[in-house]
Amino acid sequence: xxxxxxxxxxxxxxxxxxxxxxxxxxxxxxxxxxxxxxxxxxxxxxxxxxxxxxxxxxxxxxxxxxxxxxxxxxxxxxxxxxxxxxxxxxxxxxxxxxxxxxxxxxxxxxxxxxxxxxxxxxxxxxxxxxxxxxxxxxxxxxxxxxxxxxxxxxxxxxxxxxxxxxxxxxxxxxxxxxxxxxxxxxxxxxxxxxxxxxxxxxxxxxxxxxxxxxxxxxxxxxxxxxxxxxxxxxxxxxxxxxxxxxxxxxxxxxxxxxxxxxxxxxxxxxxxxxxxxxxxxxxxxxxxxxxxxxxxxxxxxxxxxxxxxxxxxxxxxxxxxxxxxxxxxxxxxxxxxxxxxxxxxxxxxxxxxxxxxxxxxxxxxxx
Numbered sequence: 337x338x339x340x341x342x343x344x345x346x347x348x349x350x351x352x353x354x355x356x357x358x359x360x361x362x363x364x365x366x367x368x369x370x371x372x373x374x375x376x377x378x379x380x381x382x383x384x385x386x387x388x389x390x391x392x393x394x395x396x397x398x399x400x401x402x403x404x405x406x407x408x409x410x411x412x413x414x415x416x417x418x419x420x421x422x423x424x425x426x427x428x429x430x431x432x433x434x435x436x437x438x439x440x441x442x443x444x445x446x447x448x449x450x451x452x453x454x455x456x457x458x459x460x461x462x463x464x465x466x467x468x469x470x471x472x473x474x475x476x477x478x479x480x481x482x483x484x485x486x487x488x489x490x491x492x493x494x495x496x497x498x499x500x501x502x503x504x505x506x507x508x509x510x511x512x513x514x515x516x517x518x519x520x521x522x523x524x525x526x527x528x529x530x531x532x533x534x535x536x537x538x539x540x541x542x543x544x545x546x547x548x549x550x551x552x553x554x555x556x557x558x559x560x561x562x563x564x565x566x567x568x569x570x571x572x573x574x575x576x577x578x579x580x581x582x583x584x585x586x587x588x589x590x591x592x593x594x595x596x597x598x599x600x601x602x603x604x605x606x607x608x609x610x611x612x613x614x615x616x617x618x619x620x621x622x623x624x625x626x627x628x629x630x631x632x633x634x635x636x637x638x639x640x641x642x643x644x645x646x647x648x649x650x651x652x653x654x655x656x657x658x659x660x661x662x663x664x665x666x667x668x669x670x671x672x673x674x675x676x677x678x679x680x681x682x683x684x685x686x687x688x689x690x691x692x693x694x695x696x697x698x699x700x701x702x703x
Contacts, residue, residue, distance in 0.1 A: 340445040349378030361386040426454030467613035486615035487684035496622040506667035515594030520548040524601040524609030527566040599629040622679035
């Protein structure tokens with residue numbers, strides 16, 4: 337499953353950069369190993385067995401000493417001095433300055449737990465956050481933080497650009513097909529509200545892409561009775577089709593069958609799922625179709641989504657009904673174009689250009 341760090345590594349390699357992608361520590365690995373990446377020759381995969389275990393049992397000074405040794409061993413194996421160290425993980429390497437790179441970035445692509453800010457934040461030159469709430473958390477460091485949205489994958493960008501060549505208004509819908517993508521065992525889902533919506537609209541077809549089988553358990557998935565009951569409901573509902581996990585390019589093609597896409601999370605269920613942003617929203621918007629959602633704070637000053645005005649999903653079924661009415665009446669081409677344009681301006685290529693601008697700004701400020 338590719339996440340932001342994988343897509344940015346590929347995008348960097350496309351620019352001609354030489355990328356060393358350091359995997360999380362693996363106890364099964366034999367020391368430090370380097371291997372080529374099948375997706376791009378410019379990427380080297382670095383896997384390593386940690387030099388120590390039991391972080392919480394070690395005195396802090398000893399833990400930091402061993403971690404410093406780990407960083408130096410990685411650099412020795414890589415055998416090049418990095419120009420940039422880009423961290424997506426908090427609480428892993430602590431001090432990004434140990435890598436001796438002229439530029440160090442910390443990119444918070446997801447929420448993180450813990451009372452104290454990760455040391456990576458305190459030792460980075462540049463801080464980036466994908467949502468307003470994550471940005472506010474990083475700003476507690478006293479450093480400048482830039483908000484950079486999630487990135488959009490190339491397949492979705494190409495299709496959105498194609499649609500922009502001759503955008504069409506949303507014509508009044510005779511048949512409504514609603515799509516959802518993502519892990520159906522994810523804790524954040526407001527399963528109760530989603531089941532209510534599906535029951536209220538037996539004539540609407542609901543398509544779901546994403547892992548739901550226990551053997552396909554994915555990041556953030558739950559093995560609970562609540563999750564099991566939800567999956568069983570979806571499997572038995574006559575107006576629901578579960579399509580499982582499909583490659584990104586296939587997903588992009590199949591989403592075109594939907595004339596409405598939705599997102600319905602319990603925004604206060606967990607610090608990790610505050611609902612302030614989601615990468616799937618860019619994928620949704622890239623189709624040009626309307627999107628109905630819970631309150632997504634990072635989109636609060638836009639009209640890109642049909643979303644609730646504040647946290648809490650008590651009025652979500654009513655909102656969904658209103659959007660169905662919009663679909664039945666049609667939408668002007670301007671709204672479709674606005675969604676498509678927003679999506680393509682958030683491609684990984686564009687995000688990388690923005691980050692480059694921020695780096696240049698830091699260097700100018702230091703001179």
